[in-house]
Amino acid sequence: MNYIEIVNDAIQYIESNLHRNLSLEELASRYYISPTHFFRIFRAVTNQTVKSYILRRKLSEAAIALRKTDHNVVNIAFQYGFNSHEQFTRGFLKVFHVTPSRYRKENTSVSLIKRMDIIERDFKNKNNVIIVDHxxxxxxxxxxxxxxxxxxxxxxxxxxxxxxxxxxxxxxxxxxxxxxxxxxxxxxxxxxxxxxxxxxxxxxxxxxxxxxxxxxxxxxxxxxxxxxxxxxxxxxxxxxxxxxxxxxxxxxxxxxxxxxxxxxxxxxxxxxxxxxxxxxxxxxx
Known part of the structure; x- marks a missing residue:
């Protein structure tokens, strides 16, 4: 698999497991490469880290659930793999600059992060850093x-x-x-x-x-x-x-x-x- 294929497959896997605590090691093992190398590949292709992408996708889906369901905040937090109400609230506030409760009550607008579409391009390894080919x-x-x-x-x-x-x-x-x-x-x-x-x-x-x-x-x-x-x-x-x-x-x-x-x-x-x-x-x- 090339870099684009690896990241596309990883994103599909992430989308299917937003309810779980996915680790860098688990994702890397799917492609028989080291966590460090997978981290570099994902960041090169997506221009963001694995951790940041997963967190933002979880929070975006949780935000949709806050608006479209009447489930309480704690249940939604657990549904998307957060360990506590406090952890969920801290993450939500950091990414969207509003608490989950206020977002639900005040109909506040935030920029949700959709599933990423990968731009096809080639890459090369230079000085142990993966960059776009040129x-x-x-x-x-x-x-x-x-x-x-x-x-x-x-x-x-x-x-x-x-x-x-x-x-x-x-x-x-x-x-x-x-x-x-x-x-x-x-x-x-x-x-x-x-x-x-x-x-x-x-x-x-x-x-x-x-x-x-x-x-x-x-x-x-x-x-x-x-x-x-x-x-x-x-x-x-x-x-x-x-x-x-x-x-x-x-x-x-x-x-x-x-x-x-x-x-x-x-x-x-x-x-x-x-x-x-x-x-x-x-x-x-």
Whole structure:
């Protein structure tokens, strides 16, 4: 089994045993690996620890039971493997910032943790730490033609849907019905407002021979890039990607090559329709 298969199986096992006190040793023994190695695998794939994930899932299911049943708090605590009312209350307060009783009485809103969906990607072991797989390449400047829009990844789902719609029509026109073979998507920050980002999606100028009116010119600067491979689109998995990149940076010791024109770019190659995987390029020094 690879790392993704191990963690997917472990999550299924955890979900089936939320009523029990699961240990790291019990989970690791299912895959004939040491608890330490299993801990590293789980944290690398999920970007959280086994203990934290189990606790948050137990508390989330307990929170649902508090709202949907009239069982008393103590019985719900025991149902999800807590040893006492006090232990349950401490955990609930720490994760949701409200006591179980107040949550039930006052209809307080909390962010429940759902069963985790694992993002498929490859990993490697570097300095005894498991990080997302990657390689490096030096690129010369790439001149692009395309369109640019303002985005807020985490704030407005409708905004992301609109961006995806625009990218879809752009791809249909210039790649599937045009002469270009690759789609590039550049993300950069607004120098005047760090909370805002601009997304530029375009094609290589050298690959397009049609009408260029209405297309904006941009360039991917020459640099050394770290390259990662992910499924889907950045807009759907950016939280996982950013956590992966934070860990990679801390382990690799590299520094980002900060550039006002680009933070990173995504490359969608000709086989994206078949593989549904894109390449993420991050400039480094």
């Amino acid at each position: 390689y490096y390449r030096k690129l010369k400047e790439i001149k692009l033609l395309g369109e640019e829009v303002l985005i807020h990844y985490s704030e407005n789902p409708c905004e992301m849907e609109e961006l995806n719609r625009k990218v879809f029509y752009f791809t249909e026109k210039y790649i599937y019905q045009g002469t270009a073979r690759r789609l590039f998507s550049i993300t950069r920050s607004d120098g005047n407002d760090p909370s805002r980002k601009f997304s530029f999606y375009g094609i290589a100028a050298e690959e397009y021979f049609g009408d260029r009116s209405g297309l904006v010119e941009r360039s991917i600067p020459a640099s050394k890039y770290a390259i990662f491979k992910y499924p889907g689109t950045m807009g759907l998995i950016f939280r996982t990607v950013f956590k992966d990149l934070d860990k990679w940076l801390s382990v690799s010791g590299l520094k980002l090559n900060h550039n006002e024109s680009i933070e990173y770019f995504e490359l969608f190659t000709e086989d994206y329709k078949q593989t549904r995987k894109f390449y993420l390029y991050v400039p480094v020094l």
